[in-house]
Amino acid sequence: MTTDSPAASPAPSDFIRDIVAADLASGACQRVATRFPPEPNGYLHIGHAKSICLNFGIAKEFGGTCNLRMDDTNPAKEDVEYVDSIIADVRWLIAGWADEVLRCKADDAPFFASDYFGQIYACALTLIHAGKAYVCDLTAEQTDEYRGAPDRPGRPSPFRDRSVEENLHLLQQMRAGAFPDGARTLRAKIDPHHPNVWLRDPVLYRIRHTVHHHTGDAWCIYPMYDFAHCLSDSIEDITHSICTLEFEVHRPLYDWLLQHLAVPSPRPHQYEFARLSLTYTLMSKRKLMQLVTEGTVSGWDDPRMPTISGLRRRGVTAAALRQFAIHVGVTKYNALTEVAVLEHAIREDLNTRAQRRLGVLRPLKVVITNLPDGHTETVPAANHPLDPALGTRDVPFSREIFIEQDDFAEIPPPKFFRLKPGGEVRLKYAYIIKCEEVVKNADGTIAELRCTADLDSKTGGATSSRKIKGTIHWVSAAHAIAAEVRLYDRLFTEPEPEADGRDFRTCLNPHSLETITAHLEPALATARPDDRFQLERLAYIALDPATTAERPVFNRVITLKDTWAKEAAKG
RNA sequence: UGCCUUAUGGUGUAACGGUAGCACAAACGACUCUGAAUCGUUUUGUCUAGGUUCAAAUCCUAGUAAGGCAGCCA
Numbered sequence: 001m002t003t004d005s006p007a008a009s010p011a012p013s014d015f016i017r018d019i020v021a022a023d024l025a026s027g028a029c030q031r032v033a034t035r036f037p038p039e040p041n042g043y044l045h046i047g048h049a050k051s052i053c054l055n056f057g058i059a060k061e062f063g064g065t066c067n068l069r070m071d072d073t074n075p076a077k078e079d080v081e082y083v084d085s086i087i088a089d090v091r092w093l094i095a096g097w098a099d100e101v102l103r104c105k106a107d108d109a110p111f112f113a114s115d116y117f118g119q120i121y122a123c124a125l126t127l128i129h130a131g132k133a134y135v136c137d138l139t140a141e142q143t144d145e146y147r148g149a150p151d152r153p154g155r156p157s158p159f160r161d162r163s164v165e166e167n168l169h170l171l172q173q174m175r176a177g178a179f180p181d182g183a184r185t186l187r188a189k190i191d192p193h194h195p196n197v198w199l200r201d202p203v204l205y206r207i208r209h210t211v212h213h214h215t216g217d218a219w220c221i222y223p224m225y226d227f228a229h230c231l232s233d234s235i236e237d238i239t240h241s242i243c244t245l246e247f248e249v250h251r252p253l254y255d256w257l258l259q260h261l262a263v264p265s266p267r268p269h270q271y272e273f274a275r276l277s278l279t280y281t282l283m284s285k286r287k288l289m290q291l292v293t294e295g296t297v298s299g300w301d302d303p304r305m306p307t308i309s310g311l312r313r314r315g316v317t318a319a320a321l322r323q324f325a326i327h328v329g330v331t332k333y334n335a336l337t338e339v340a341v342l343e344h345a346i347r348e349d350l351n352t353r354a355q356r357r358l359g360v361l362r363p364l365k366v367v368i369t370n371l372p373d374g375h376t377e378t379v380p381a382a383n384h385p386l387d388p389a390l391g392t393r394d395v396p397f398s399r400e401i402f403i404e405q406d407d408f409a410e411i412p413p414p415k416f417f418r419l420k421p422g423g424e425v426r427l428k429y430a431y432i433i434k435c436e437e438v439v440k441n442a443d444g445t446i447a448e449l450r451c452t453a454d455l456d457s458k459t460g461g462a463t464s465s466r467k468i469k470g471t472i473h474w475v476s477a478a479h480a481i482a483a484e485v486r487l488y489d490r491l492f493t494e495p496e497p498e499a500d501g502r503d504f505r506t507c508l509n510p511h512s513l514e515t516i517t518a519h520l521e522p523a524l525a526t527a528r529p530d531d532r533f534q535l536e537r538l539a540y541i542a543l544d545p546a547t548t549a550e551r552p553v554f555n556r557v558i559t560l561k562d563t564w565a566k567e568a569a570k571g
Numbered sequence: 572u573g574c575c576u577u578a579u580g581g582u583g584u585a586a587c588g589g590u591a592g593c594a595c596a597a598a599c600g601a602c603u604c605u606g607a608a609u610c611g612u613u614u615u616g617u618c619u620a621g622g623u624u625c626a627a628a629u630c631c632u633a634g635u636a637a638g639g640c641a642g643c644c645a
Binding site for chain 1: 572573574575576577578581582583584585587594595596603604605606607608609637638639640641642643644645
């Protein structure tokens with residue numbers, strides 16, 4: 001119960017899984033092979049997590065495989081740092097769930113589109129021989145000009161009718177480094193007037209004298225996405241190539257290239273689904289990188305980031321993310337999902353797995369006057385209310401304790417059933433106390449509360465069954481450990497940070513991170529990196545890597561639902 | 572004055588010509604040594620207009636709205 005995800009839900013169903021099932025049933029394909037093909041130009045985010053869950057999920061459910069492949073055809077934007085982070089994030093997300101369907105190269109490395117540069121180049125030669133590609137000398141600007149616009153037809157390049165021999169010769173020279181960047185391109189010979197802009201003689205190869213993070217200086221020409229992607233899929237025997245909606249208009253090109261290159265049958269087919277959008281969240285790699293470079297957050301793995309590494313560092317589990325992916329589903333509708341769905345998945349997961357602990361975030365000192373000076377005892381506390389097998393631990397209790405400031409009100413609002421002057425409250429696992437006196441500082445703030453305890457009311461005691469409406473958490477002042485706790489809130493104050501063309505920086509939440517020193521029960525001193533705890537009545541927490549031997553650092557993963565906050569807000 | 576795609580409660584998602592269901596959110600209640608969790612109840616929906624059919628969320632036509640496409644990015 002503490003390590004497993006919540007009860008497995010029924011296998012998800014969506015239009016893509018329907019297609020896969022139909023293809024298997026009809027014999028269109030013998031087995032299922034999907035792939036997850038990120039470009040290593042940034043860190044993976046929760047939108048990628050949706051795609052990973054889809055691709056690996058399908059492979060798992062249908063007994064197939066899923067390749068992890070770096071779509072690395074643009075050396076100018078890519079880096080090994082991103083390759084490494086992507087591998088780590090994918091492995092973490094699928095660990096214990098679908099890792100057996102992950103297909104890698106022999107050395108356990110991911111596939112790289114750049115490993116196929118030789119084969120892709122050979123395909124370019126094939127297209128030229130077939131009269132289906134030509135070398136074009138137009139500049140980038142001229143190419144744009146000739147291409148026209150979505151509502152304006154293009155016109156043919158003046159280089160469109162070069163001979164096969166000349167094209168062959170020029171491509172070989174391009175490959176040999178005879179021309180500077182941008183001097184020429186290889187283009188498919190399709191239809192300059194086609195209503196679909198992507199079929200107007202798309203560029204297949206461009207010249208880039210740039211060192212590649214994976215192939216070094218072996219190449220100075222690099223294939224474009226459209227050329228490399230369909231071929232990589234074919235080379236890897238992918239059956240279902242699943243991508244996001246913006247590639248829908250590219251599908252005819254994907255099909256054209258594979259048909260004209262007569263790749264082995266059955267050839268892969270592309271299917272598109274809607275990318276994930278979340279309220280109060282930014283989801284573009286470029287914008288996320290901006291948050292990093294401008295120092296708005298501490299890095300790609302800042303726990304406020306929607307990156308997989310940020311969520312992981314925050315304390316969100318892979319199981320919660322997978323459950324979230326099931327909740328949002330897979331469609332072609334451009335949806336905006338409420339973050340509440342993510343938050344629910346996180347709480348649902350943590351509720352079952354997190355052991356309970358006591359801790360006070362904003363302390364208010366309470367002296368229990370009818371206990372002798374120096375009085376100390378321990379009380380047993382349940383580790384998990386849903387799983388008694390997890391047993392109990394002894395929590396030190398003494399004459400002086402801390403309670404939460406919010407749990408006392410000198411002038412209680414309506415329906416406030418916590419501690420108030422003259423009122424009683426149950427200290428969880430311990431005594432019922434009554435507030436006898438409010439001691440104040442010179443400035444009028446509350447210094448401490450002086451209370452008396454019903455000494456027979458201890459859990460299991462003679463008057464322990466007395467019905468007291470309120471139960472609050474506490475920690476022994478002398479025994480509590482000091483720990484840094486980082487309280488996170490959403491990064492933006494608006495559900496759609498970029499609505500109406502607004503700059504997202506104008507709606508950053510100034511309170512997205514608050515760092516406090518909390519008083520935690522001693523058992524939390526031995527927390528380990530993968531542990532998750534629920535601070536009773538407050539929040540789920542997880543250890544941050546910034547923890548040192550002297551000072552533990554915890555991240556608040558997410559608060560508990562707070563019905564009282566809602567009630568209190570009503571006034 | 573182009574091409575492609577999409578449209579089901581506040582949000583997301585089912586229903587594959589035959590009772591519009593589920594989840595989140597919201598509201599109320601029960602329970603509670605966590606104002607959590609759990610349990611129960613409730614509110615709110617098929618974009619519009621035509622057509623086909625015994626029967627339409629589903630099929631057809633037209634409209635409307637939203638998204639995508641004019642990188643030598645992916």
